[in-house]
Amino acid sequence: MQLGVIGLGRMGQIVVERVLDAGHDVVAFDLNSEAVTTAAEAGAETAEGPVDVLDRLGDERRVWLMVPAGEAVDATLDELAPHLRERDVVVDGGNSHFEASVRRAERVDAAYLDCGTSGGPAGAELGFSLMIGGPAWAYEEMTPVFDAVATGPEGHGHMGPAGSGHYVKMVHNGVEYALMQAYGEGFELLFEGRYDLDLESVARTWNNGAVIRSWLLELCEEAFREEGSDLGDVADHVAGGSTGTWTVQEALEQEVPVPLIYQALAERFASREERFSRRLANRLRYGFGRHEVARE
Ligand SMILES: NC(=O)C1=CN([C@@H]2O[C@H](COP(=O)(O)OP(=O)(O)OC[C@H]3O[C@@H](n4cnc5c(N)ncnc54)[C@H](O)[C@@H]3O)[C@@H](O)[C@H]2O)C=CC1
Numbered sequence: 001m002q003l004g005v006i007g008l009g010r011m012g013q014i015v016v017e018r019v020l021d022a023g024h025d026v027v028a029f030d031l032n033s034e035a036v037t038t039a040a041e042a043g044a045e046t047a048e049g050p051v052d053v054l055d056r057l058g059d060e061r062r063v064w065l066m067v068p069a070g071e072a073v074d075a076t077l078d079e080l081a082p083h084l085r086e087r088d089v090v091v092d093g094g095n096s097h098f099e100a101s102v103r104r105a106e107r108v109d110a111a112y113l114d115c116g117t118s119g120g121p122a123g124a125e126l127g128f129s130l131m132i133g134g135p136a137w138a139y140e141e142m143t144p145v146f147d148a149v150a151t152g153p154e155g156h157g158h159m160g161p162a163g164s165g166h167y168v169k170m171v172h173n174g175v176e177y178a179l180m181q182a183y184g185e186g187f188e189l190l191f192e193g194r195y196d197l198d199l200e201s202v203a204r205t206w207n208n209g210a211v212i213r214s215w216l217l218e219l220c221e222e223a224f225r226e227e228g229s230d231l232g233d234v235a236d237h238v239a240g241g242s243t244g245t246w247t248v249q250e251a252l253e254q255e256v257p258v259p260l261i262y263q264a265l266a267e268r269f270a271s272r273e274e275r276f277s278r279r280l281a282n283r284l285r286y287g288f289g290r291h292e293v294a295r296e
């Protein structure tokens, strides 16, 4: 099978390499020429742009987009759309908003598969978990590619119609936020608490048979091993937040309570700047109790 891959960053290069390793052919393009060179070194044929990717594919034209969510997806589709045919398949493997994916699926003549991708750069060796929405026939046709990119046949699934793949991935990310927050709070209590603990040792012990073992907990173990139990100079600042925001927005719309996911998102926002609310609480304690005001 031949696959076009557009977007050859951290995730796109992995798609390229795993598809090549499975014995398929890849035509690759990225705006960044270094990324294109890396794909060529892995064995991909290279293209000059999105339309050239299509032109270099045979009759069965399947293209995987792995560009940043948002404008880059629309810009790529703007170029591809006039050339797409009914039997072509376009996969968006990035973290697009599910409503944008529904809109894009309606816009293009090709079958459009919205594919939530989980596993991060570690997926290079293990393969990803793929949550896929869109026409069932296109999912079936793409199975050899999904088998290669995912951990195997069990690592991908057809979730339902257009948007459902990215919807499931959005909720996955909300769960990811809450799990990170829960581990963070537990380790914070252990760090600040009664015993002088080696947190790498705690994480390793938990990862071997404990109820709360997980990949995120393995990453906690790795972080404590590499940074120390006090996390060294790792800053009190958490970036990202888009997929968690979408999860909370959707939960509000559906009137489903998600207090843990919301709280985890709020903690991220709170980490980014000094909180006016905490400064006011500091000053109010003086107002009602003449407690000393902490000043910078
Ligand atoms: N890094 C991660 O752990 C995960 C990322 N994702 C999603 O996968 C997508 C890609 O993420 P990464 O690979 O991490 O990003 P990245 O920033 O490493 O790579 C993006 C690549 O797309 C290229 N690009 C940007 N605009 C383009 C355009 N118009 N045409 C062609 N190439 C273009 C860039 O030059 C870059 O090489 C994003 O939607 C991200 O949210 C999903 C799951 C995990």
Ligand SMILES: O=C(CO)[C@H](O)[C@H](O)COP(=O)(O)O
Pocket (backbone or CB within 6 Å): 095, 117, 118, 119, 120, 173, 176, 239, 240, 241, 242, 243, 244
């Ligand atoms: O999808 C992911 C993991 O599952 C990616 O790491 C993603 O970049 C997370 O983004 P954000 O912090 O904005 O939610």
